[in-house]
Amino acid sequence: MKSIIIGGGKIGSNLLKTLKGRGYNVTLIEKDENVCRKIANDLDADIICGDGSDLAVLNDAGINNADIIAAVTGKDEENLVICQIAKMEFQINKSIARVNYPKNISMFKALGVNQTVCSTEVIANLIEYEFDSDICKIVQTFDRGAMILVEVSVDEKSRWLNCFIRDLELPGESVIAAVLRNGKIIYPRGDTQILKNDNVNLITNQATFLKIKEYMQNGGVSYAKQKK
Amino acid sequence: MYIIIIGCGRLGSMLAEDLSDAGYNISIVDREAKNLDTLGSGFNGLRIKGIEFDNDVLLEAGIKHADYIISATSDDNINITVALIAQKIFKVPRIIARINNPKKKPVYDGLGIETINPTELSVYILKSRIEETLK
Numbered sequence: 001m002k003s004i005i006i007g008g009g010k011i012g013s014n015l016l017k018t019l020k021g022r023g024y025n026v027t028l029i030e031k032d033e034n035v036c037r038k039i040a041n042d043l044d045a046d047i048i049c050g051d052g053s054d055l056a057v058l059n060d061a062g063i064n065n066a067d068i069i070a071a072v073t074g075k076d077e078e079n080l081v082i083c084q085i086a087k088m089e090f091q092i093n094k095s096i097a098r099v100n101y102p103k104n105i106s107m108f109k110a111l112g113v114n115q116t117v118c119s120t121e122v123i124a125n126l127i128e129y130e131f132d133s134d135i136c137k138i139v140q141t142f143d144r145g146a147m148i149l150v151e152v153s154v155d156e157k158s159r160w161l162n163c164f165i166r167d168l169e170l171p172g173e174s175v176i177a178a179v180l181r182n183g184k185i186i187y188p189r190g191d192t193q194i195l196k197n198d199n200v201n202l203i204t205n206q207a208t209f210l211k212i213k214e215y216m217q218n219g220g221v222s223y224a225k226q227k228k
Numbered sequence: 229m230y231i232i233i234i235g236c237g238r239l240g241s242m243l244a245e246d247l248s249d250a251g252y253n254i255s256i257v258d259r260e261a262k263n264l265d266t267l268g269s270g271f272n273g274l275r276i277k278g279i280e281f282d283n284d285v286l287l288e289a290g291i292k293h294a295d296y297i298i299s300a301t302s303d304d305n306i307n308i309t310v311a312l313i314a315q316k317i318f319k320v321p322r323i324i325a326r327i328n329n330p331k332k333k334p335v336y337d338g339l340g341i342e343t344i345n346p347t348e349l350s351v352y353i354l355k356s357r358i359e360e361t362l363k
Binding site: 053054055056075076077078080081084085088089103104106107110111112 | 282308313316317331332334338339
């Protein structure tokens with residue numbers, strides 16, 4: 001698969017390394033000669049020094065045979081124009097644009113560039129997720145940490161919202177001990193339904209706790225997607 | 229007639245002053261305050277400082293009821309982006325963009341953007357003057 005990356009900054013150069021490592025045929029286009037040299041010293045890859053929004057440069061990079069274009073420069077207007085060129089001149093439908101300012105995402109969508117990645121937003125969401133991670137917390141440890149009591153808060157975004165206990169996919173080494181609802185304890189059975197604002201208490205161990213935490217939040221990235 | 233000019237460089241500022249003197253309603257956008265200051269006190273149009281293709285900035289400039297938008301920055305990608313936004317999102321009746329690098333002309337043409345090419349015009353005029361003296 002032939003792909004072209006435009007922009008040799010942190011994202012572009014790392015993307016080049018990753019795709020190269022997976023055995024893809026990749027060409028990188030970067031404006032700054034010094035940056036090109038630096039990347040060329042690190043990696044044995046096709047690097048073109050030039051303006052990625054110039055048709056001649058894109059032709060040199062072999063855009064006619066390219067399957068994917070990734071426009072990841074630090075300028076939103078440049079990324080937009082590159083994706084427009086790829087679509088209009090070369091009929092490439094798989095072009096991905098980096099959006100630097102989250103505010104511009106809707107503009108990209110309105111102009112027909114559907115595949116966008118906004119690093120700023122992704123990072124903001126990851127940080128938000130770190131703040132949110134107290135939806136799973138350890139309430140009590142027993143036997144020097146071998147067994148722990150975990151409380152999972154169920155909000156409107158929770159995977160467990162409105163699920164029945166019998167339907168929950170729980171890891172083997174865990175059991176739901178109690179559900180707290182409006183200060184009352186519910187002794188859960190299979191037909192107990194989990195509602196919003198419930199606190200679900202589980203007995204488990206440290207390793208399984210991490211798995212549950214990851215399952216509840218999907219590692220942040222897909223959590224961000226889920227939110228939309 | 230309501231005209232928005234994007235970019236307050238040499239071309240943008242002179243055009244703005246000229247059109248404003250001729251009695252048109254003008255708003256001009258540039259990301260640099262010092263560029264907008266070059267207009268002087270005689271200019272009675274609206275000056276807006278902000279990113280040229282930012283939705284809120286364009287709305288503030290009155291893009292919804294603009295009759296004309298002229299994208300005259302010295303960056304082709306900004307001119308194309310503004311022209312596309314005006315064309316596809318706000319459906320401005322007439323859009324003219326300035327070409328800086330003549331090599332980029334096919335891109336403007338392909339996207340259906342009406343253009344003015346100052347470099348080409350200068351070349352044409354210079355050439356015809358030279359030819360005139362040879363006659």
